[in-house]
Amino acid sequence: MNLEKIMNDLEKKHPGENEYLQAVREVLESIEEVYNENPHFESANIIDRLVEPDRILTFKVCWVDDSGKVQVNLGYRVQFNNAIGPYKGGLRFHPSVNLSILKFLGFEQIFKNSLTTLPMGGAKGGSDFDPKGKSNAEIMRFCQSFMLELWKLIGPETDVPAGDIGVGGREIGFLYGMYRKLARENTGVLTGKGLNWGGSLIRPEATGFGAVYFAKEMLATKGETFKGKTVAISGFGNVAWGATIKATELGARVVTISGPDGYIYDPDGISGEKIDYLLELRASNQDIVKPYSYEFPNAQFHQGKRPWEVKCDIALPCATQNELGKEDALNLIKNGVICVAEGANMPSTPEAIEQFLEHKILFAPGKAVNAGGVATSGLEMAQNAMKLSWPIKEVDERLHEIMCSIHSACVKYGKDKEGYVNYVKGANVAGFLKVANAMLDQGVI
Numbered sequence: 246m247n248l249e250k251i252m253n254d255l256e257k258k259h260p261g262e263n264e265y266l267q268a269v270r271e272v273l274e275s276i277e278e279v280y281n282e283n284p285h286f287e288s289a290n291i292i293d294r295l296v297e298p299d300r301i302l303t304f305k306v307c308w309v310d311d312s313g314k315v316q317v318n319l320g321y322r323v324q325f326n327n328a329i330g331p332y333k334g335g336l337r338f339h340p341s342v343n344l345s346i347l348k349f350l351g352f353e354q355i356f357k358n359s360l361t362t363l364p365m366g367g368a369k370g371g372s373d374f375d376p377k378g379k380s381n382a383e384i385m386r387f388c389q390s391f392m393l394e395l396w397k398l399i400g401p402e403t404d405v406p407a408g409d410i411g412v413g414g415r416e417i418g419f420l421y422g423m424y425r426k427l428a429r430e431n432t433g434v435l436t437g438k439g440l441n442w443g444g445s446l447i448r449p450e451a452t453g454f455g456a457v458y459f460a461k462e463m464l465a466t467k468g469e470t471f472k473g474k475t476v477a478i479s480g481f482g483n484v485a486w487g488a489t490i491k492a493t494e495l496g497a498r499v500v501t502i503s504g505p506d507g508y509i510y511d512p513d514g515i516s517g518e519k520i521d522y523l524l525e526l527r528a529s530n531q532d533i534v535k536p537y538s539y540e541f542p543n544a545q546f547h548q549g550k551r552p553w554e555v556k557c558d559i560a561l562p563c564a565t566q567n568e569l570g571k572e573d574a575l576n577l578i579k580n581g582v583i584c585v586a587e588g589a590n591m592p593s594t595p596e597a598i599e600q601f602l603e604h605k606i607l608f609a610p611g612k613a614v615n616a617g618g619v620a621t622s623g624l625e626m627a628q629n630a631m632k633l634s635w636p637i638k639e640v641d642e643r644l645h646e647i648m649c650s651i652h653s654a655c656v657k658y659g660k661d662k663e664g665y666v667n668y669v670k671g672a673n674v675a676g677f678l679k680v681a682n683a684m685l686d687q688g689v690i
Contacts, residue, residue, distance in 0.1 A: 246280050248273055251292060262345035264566060268352050268591060269296050271598075271610075275673035279658075289689065291681050298325045298351060301344070304394040306372060308387045311380055320391050322370035322398055322406075325351040328683040330364030331402050333619060335409030337371035338416065347371060349566070350409075353590055354619070356676030357612040360651045363623035368404055370395070376411050377532065388419035396424050401432040401629070407622050408437040410482065410565070414449070433629025436622035445625035446637045447644070448618075453487020453588060454641070455617015455648045456561060457495065460586040462652035463607045464559075466666065469583065472496035477557040479503045480564035481523050481534055484588045484615065488561050489515055489523075501552035503564060504534040508552040511537075511544040556580040563588030571596035578604050587611035602667060609668035612676065613651050620647045651675075 252270055259265060273292070280286050302322045310316055321344065324332045334354040337347070347369045355367030374387055398404055408417050417437045424434055431443075438444035447454065457471070464470055474497045478485050481502045489499045498514040502523060511519070522540055526533065538546040553560065553573035560582050562569050566589065574597035577585065584607040587593060591611055593601070601608035621644055628634055635643075651672075658678075659671020 246273070246277050246287070246292060248277060251296075255296065259345075259348075262348060264349035264591070265345045265352065267595065268349040271591075271595065271669070272352070272356065272673045272677065275670045276677045279674050279678065285685060286681055289685055291684060294684065294689075295326065295355075295680070296352070298323050298348065299327065300324050301348075302394070302398060303344075306374065306387065306390045306394070308383070308390045310383050316387075318372050318374040318387070320370070320372045320394060321347050322395060322404070323347045323351040323368060324398070324404060325367040325369070326355045326680060327366035327404075328680050328687060329359060330366050331400075332368035332404035333358055333365035333407070333622065334368035334370070335407040336412045336416075336420075337369070337409040338374045338376050338411030339371070340373055340375045342371045342373045346566070350590055353612050355680055356673060357616045358619055358623075359676040359679045360613055360654060360672060361616050361620040361623060361647055362650055363620065363647075365405075365619065365623055365626075368406070369409075370406060371409065371412070374411075376416070381415070384416065385419045388416055389423040392420050392423035392427070395420075396427045399424070399434055400428075401434050401626070405433065405622070405626060406435055407619070413437070413483070414439055414444075433626050436625045438625070440634075443625075443629050445621060445628055446635070446640050448621050448625060449483050450487035450490060451621035451644055452484045452615050452618030453489070453563065454491045455620065455644055456484065456488050456563070456586055456588040456614045457491035458617065458645050458648040459609060459614045459652055460559060460561065460584055461495065462649055463584055463586060463609060463666075463668070466656070467583070467607065470495070471559070474498070474558040475500055475556070476559045476561060477501045477552045477555050478561045478563055478588075479508070479552050479568060479592070480562075480589065481527055482563070484563040484618070485561075486520065486524065486527075488563055488588055489520055492559075492561075497559065500557065501555055502534055502537070503552050505532045506535055507546055507548040507550055509534050509537045509544050509546055510552070510555055511541060513541075513543050553577055558583055560585045561588045562592035564592060565589055566591045567594050569593045569597050571600060573597060574600040578606060583607060585609075586614045588615050590615065598669065602669070605665050607666075607668075609655065610672055613655055613668060613672040616651055617644055617648055620644060
């Protein structure tokens with residue numbers, strides 16, 4: 246594999262798509278050794294076939310706001326690879342959405358889904374529509390218009406979208422209602438559905454729960470546990486919420502939460518009624534956490550800053566891509582962090598990851614750590630196919646089992662001679678081998 250030539254060619258074909266190019270480089274750097282050891286991958290040109298999506302749908306979404314004015318947004322669906330199962334990946338509604346971000350997320354999803362051991366391919370989609378400040382009626386009209394284009398591409402055995410940033414239970418409901426009307430069928434075509442019409446228990450919390458389960462396995466390799474540890478978490482969406490609940494259950498003290506406006510430091514720990522209050526803040530549809538410091542006076546609000554300056558044992562970045570840079574990494578290391586597990590998709594910059602690996606910190610990438618969300622989506626698909634609903638205990642046990650399995654795969658392919666586990670390499674190699682071998686088995690298509 247000539248890595249630089251591949252990257253140069255990609256940059257020429259896709260100029261300015263920085264997030265996508267960053268994600269591809271990280272994977273190719275990790276798998277270079279195993280790729281070169283298997284010449285049949287080269288003869289089948291697996292890399293060139295893997296780094297380009299199978300197809301990209303781009304469409305306009307016209308909808309009418311409450312004042313009667315016609316609005317126009319862009320919609321996307323990136324179907325990346327379906328060698329091991331139907332395309333699977335979330336929909337993101339946020340002003341920052343563009344093709345580079347969706348291609349990066351779709352590419353990551355291939356390997357994340359592969360790691361879960363469930364038969365799911367990789368995809369992603371969304372729109373630059375911003376749900377914040379919109380009425381329920383406006384969101385419904387937008388979702389219905391969005392689905393008018395999307396429904397022709399998706400299906401329970403073809404492509405199964407889910408939620409992501411800006412797409413929660415409300416949006417999934419509106420999207421599913423329109424799909425059901427257009428397709429004239431009730432199927433498991435979307436995940437993250439309501440519990441009374443096909444959804445799975447603990448799906449909203451699953452990504453955060455899974456991240457903590459994975460971090461628990463990481464800590465165990467050093468004879469450590471969550472009990473008595475201080476945890477810094479970024480974000481205050483579903484991932485941060487689930488991670489805060491589960492880390493607290495395991496005996497840790499979560500001291501930070503964050504939004505675009507800054508972060509909250511609560512030395513007393515964020516649990517119980519404080520988590521309930523954060524859910525109220527999030528339900529207000531505003532990207533702010535500042536009011537938390539008014540409600541709980543011991544908490545401090547740090548405007549425009551990230552929580553990585555706080556002394557902690559465990560860091561769980563659960564917000565968005567590239568939120569943790571080199572200086573943040575050095576700060577965490579200086580303050581004695583022992584474990585960094587990415588609850589979000591690619592939240593650490595390459596320079597930050599380099600520091601964690603160089604200092605032999607326990608560090609694991611999002612494609613492994615946050616796979617619990619899509620794993621539970623896969624469990625929702627299984628329940629839908631069987632027309633069954635499993636109890637919380639069964640779903641949680643299956644999720645825990647999947648996260649332990651992902652951890653084992655990362656250790657298998659990422660452990661060096663000195664015993665240090667490079668989880669980035671382990672996750673990428675394990676995910677790649679399954680997909681690449683499936684592509685070989687199925688021929689050039």
